[in-house]
Amino acid sequence: MTRTRVHLTRHGEVDNPEGILYGRLPGYGLSERGGRMAQRLGEHYAAAQETGGAAIRGLVRSPLQRTAETIAPTAAALDLEPVVDERVIEAGNGFEGMRVDRRTLLEPARLAMVYNPLRPSWGEAYRAQALRMTAAIASLRRRLEDAAAAEGLESADGIIVSHQLPIWMARRFAEGRRLWHDPRARECALGSVTTLTYDGGTLVGVDYRDVCADLQPARAGVGA
Template sequence: MTRGPMPSPGPEQQRARTTDRPVDGGPQHLGEEGTGAPQPVRHDGRVDRTLVHVVRHGEVHNPEDILYGRLPGYHLSERGRAMADLVAEALAGRDIALLVASPLERAQETAAPIARATGRTIETDVRVIESENSFEGRQVTAKKGALSEPRSWPLLWNPLRPSWGEAYKSIAARMDAALREAARAARGHEAVIVSHQLPIWTLRSHLEGRPLTHDPRKRECSLASVTTFDLTGDEVHAVYYSEPAASLLPGASSVPGA
């Protein structure tokens, strides 16, 4: 089953402190900066509470360090499959009412063991797909690749939008819509969405009231991480971050999808 319209172009402890921002200025953010709890937060059984766990896919087999974006044919590596299994173990036995995934192979392959562990069928939602990027299919590492080529420089004129890919506002809008639809469908229970780093980080920044423009190196969204949005009714009032596959992160590929 496919959900939603196609988007337009364009550690060991949970955080012990919360932000000082008032509730009406954005949800609380729980956990240590740059550190994930080992397991996602659990539902406490309240009928007005819904947890939506947004999972980033596992490591991708990408020996050429290509920014793969939405390109087909990029599958999980052996390490990536092991990461997905650890996420599935972390979510097994929970009250998961809905499982949604991006249509891209790496997301579907990450969702597969979660489906087996939870007994849920994967529903594909194009709104949680990777962001568009003009450098898709090219190398973009610091020492080589597209960013050092003069022909690419015209694409870099506006990092606030950004000019080289899908607008941050567009990403935030489609991810927010998918999150809220999943929360409504799983009201009083838990839902899982398997997506990609930039869309997940953009959604979190949007809901926490931060600027969408950011340094990609500072995204708190590691491979196979779980960013959990805690809703009471329709309001997101807290965000939790966990890394069930933290033991497999050392040595993993650091090339993002977009």
């Protein structure tokens, strides 16, 4: 039975001095620090490949600019072409394009958007995110299994560069946990790696690494 590892990787820091909740808006690329995070991730994955700690055979990213820029150093180091998958895009959010603060949330015209944080009522349902991410992971795993069979490998690895909330939903769903949660408790820092390990179709391990721990901003930004 082939062992596959899918490394869910959050993109690097975004250049967003206005503090906009940018969501799926175009034109939001990495900051200078985000570029260093991307480079760090490239070095991390290249080292794993070179030392035999991983056999990376597939790269996937969301269609947004910040994931393209994050995965670029890894793609160059591994000489692999990333596949764009709409299913790993950022969560839909009704506050997209706004500066979100307490006053914004309590404006009468927007109260209907915040009445149910368990869904959440302001954007794409947690379950919808979990299901699309799970489908994308399954597609990548099938590719990895085919690559491992063709090369006679016992295991194969793939990377998905996505966004904080979809990654967190995919992890909680895979672990069988409830999807509604306190956003402050998410374990998914910028440039971090959440690894799901499978034997066949069975999840056998979850690992989290804050690869860019020393590069994290002092204050978390909006967006994700």
